[in-house]
Amino acid sequence: MQTQTETMTFNQAEGLRSFFGKIYGKMATGVLVTAIVAFALVYTSFGIQFLQTIFSNNAFYYGIVGIQLTLLFGIQWGINRLSKQWAEFLFYIYSAVTGITLSVILISYTGSTLISTFIAAVAIFVALAAVGKNMKYDMSGWKVFLFTGMWGVFIASIANIFLASSRLDWIVTIVAVIVFAGLTVYDAQQYKRLYLGSQEGQDLSKMITLGALHMYINFIMIFVNLLKIVGGRD
Numbered sequence: 001m002q003t004q005t006e007t008m009t010f011n012q013a014e015g016l017r018s019f020f021g022k023i024y025g026k027m028a029t030g031v032l033v034t035a036i037v038a039f040a041l042v043y044t045s046f047g048i049q050f051l052q053t054i055f056s057n058n059a060f061y062y063g064i065v066g067i068q069l070t071l072l073f074g075i076q077w078g079i080n081r082l083s084k085q086w087a088e089f090l091f092y093i094y095s096a097v098t099g100i101t102l103s104v105i106l107i108s109y110t111g112s113t114l115i116s117t118f119i120a121a122v123a124i125f126v127a128l129a130a131v132g133k134n135m136k137y138d139m140s141g142w143k144v145f146l147f148t149g150m151w152g153v154f155i156a157s158i159a160n161i162f163l164a165s166s167r168l169d170w171i172v173t174i175v176a177v178i179v180f181a182g183l184t185v186y187d188a189q190q191y192k193r194l195y196l197g198s199q200e201g202q203d204l205s206k207m208i209t210l211g212a213l214h215m216y217i218n219f220i221m222i223f224v225n226l227l228k229i230v231g232g233r234d
Helices: 010-043 045-055 058-077 084-108 111-134 140-163 166-196 205-230
Strands: none
Touching: 010 045, 010 084, 010 166, 010 205, 045 058, 045 084, 058 084, 058 205, 084 205, 111 166, 111 205, 140 166, 166 205
16 A cells, blocks of 8 residues: 555655755755854954853853753744744754854864865765655654654763763764764654645745754764764864
8 A cells, every 4th residue: 555655746746855955955054054153253363262251161151052952942842833934043043053062173173074074974964864755664663762862862961071981972972973863864754744744835934944953953963973983183
């Protein structure tokens, strides 16, 4: 028996391509915003002073991390109450704040390592997203495992701030790559189902923004943790 996802009409297939194109386009814009903010902080005198202020005072740094997490959870949990304009605006603000917290990466790694790892992360992400969009295997049963892994990575990362264990950091890094690779496949499949299950003419603008946020997080986490694996510190 064929499923809904296996019996797409030409119009559905075209619409699905447009839907994912908008998700990945918005996600790419978010990544660009993050990169611009991070580079501006590292390569301008004002940015360097700003970073010195942040990283010389834990209260400032954790305050920015708190803002980042508030935006992240606020967009996801409040998506139904937000207008599509506010949802998109907050996504880009989140991307900019992420640029602040990730700017230290530009200082800690060589330029060649950053570029090569970014290209590798893009290739891996594109491949995984394509698999998720086209695979027939139902990933729904993996939801609990993947989300438990995601929270496990988050909690272990917070704990390791105080433990400062290199072994735990290495384990968390490997697990994070696996979990967010799995989430990339899972999210691609779920958003395909969301689109195919939507009604004709339904406004999916906010779901596009939410999808961009989820894919953005998956990509950033794959990139950052691959970077930690590759190394190449100055």
